[in-house]
Amino acid sequence: MTRDLRGRIHDANDVAWLVLMAATALAWWWGRAAQGRGDAVRIAMAGVVLTATFKVGVVGYQFMELKTAPRWLQLAFAAWLLGISAALVVIICG
């Protein structure tokens, strides 16, 4: 594994960052769609929340090193993430 500080992709953290940037762009796109009218708005709003959920999952799993954490911690984090995500989707779109 190289140790240079220039931005060449060489480990999982770098991949995670790229994925997060893409997800942010996706979220931005959903956000613009959510400004429209009609039922598509609901789907767009759900999309916004789910994209955020995905991003938080990546941050937790990779950056916060939950992938090498004990099972109970992984499960607790996942439980919170899915719980808040579901709650938000239900409130916003329901």
Next chain:
Amino acid sequence: MNGRDDDPLFRKSLTFCGWSGIAAVVLFIIGGCFLGGMLPPLLRANDSPAEVVRKLSENLTAIRFGSIFLMCSFALFGPFGAGIAAQTRRAETTPVFSYVQLVFTSCGTVIALLVAFCWALMVFRTPEYHPTLVQFLPDAAYFFALFSVPCFGGWCVMIALPILLAEEGREPFPRWVAYVNLWAAALYGPGQMILFFKDGPFSWHGVVALWIPYLAYFGWIAIMSLVMLRIAKPGTARYPQPVPA
């Protein structure tokens, strides 16, 4: 050598301090929750003065007795805080943070007493005082209690710091206690916002600025009291060696 057998008085003293905290929580539940209308709040920040007078007049006796319970509860913050400081002192060779904690304990206790004073004054001469004067008293009480984040939050930080800064194995309390204190301080934070809102979740009757700090504060007292009681029990592993003065 473990000093606990040399110092049975410390064990008993710390037990007393721990129970003071528990008693403070119980007395608050009686005086503030059931009788006094402090939590859940009987009054609202956007009630008119006449409305405030009306609500109080309907509950004068209950609130009067409640404020006595509140006074007893808040006075016990003193021994509660001093106990934490005493245990912190055990881990210090030269006392610093134990002193700092005593200062914050004193400030917090005095502020809390002011809350109880206002609560009692609020129902002392309710019909005779000008209504806006009556309205001022719960405003003052909640401001004393909630707008004092640097004092109460600071108190928590002063408990956390000597734990996190201590050498391994020489902490006055387990490290998780430090994090609970930092979390409590964070939860008091929204109380500072009551200055800007008279309605909604951030007003002094609101979910975020009243409920969260109050629940966090009394939950914190309960946790710290139980921690003190556990440390004071003979045979507990968590009991730092006494340091030569």
Next chain:
Amino acid sequence: MERVAAARQDVRPHVPGEIGIWAFVAGDLIVFSVFFVLVAIGNRDEAEVFTRSRASLDLGIGVANTVLLLSGSWFVARGVARCREAHDPRFSRYFSLAILCGLGFVANKGFEWGTKIAAGITPQTNDFYMYFFVFTGIHLVHVLIGIGVLLLVRHTSRRPVLDRRDVRTLETGATFWHLVDFLWIFLFALLYLL
């Protein structure tokens, strides 16, 4: 004093940092979850007000802030991984970069608030802006504390050799920073994008 190589023994699961910081994270998440739900309820009950007010937010600033925090987290994650695997005090550079990201966020937020307040929009304007200012404000306090924590992490990473406690400090500080980051991810989604 164990060297970093010893810390690499943790091929088995280990709690990043220490359990206390995760207890703090859990506690903070409980409170912020209440915040998120409040915004969501407001979005449902006052859809008209929220949509209108949200349209006056500068999405570019929001995206910029998101990118800044995500990048800050990236630098922090890299820094911690590097320091843990084969420590070199020069890796403190990663934390310096993360601190710059944090400062950029603060400056950006200050600019954004400044323009809003100059335009006469305050927390009292309507419910959307009440939530906007208060929740981004509370988050901003977290960012400021996070920058302080990163300064401590950077200071620690500058030591020539890291022992087990230093690695714990790095991981604990990093965990707090990542918390700040992912709280913003949800706030950004709820306040700017919906």
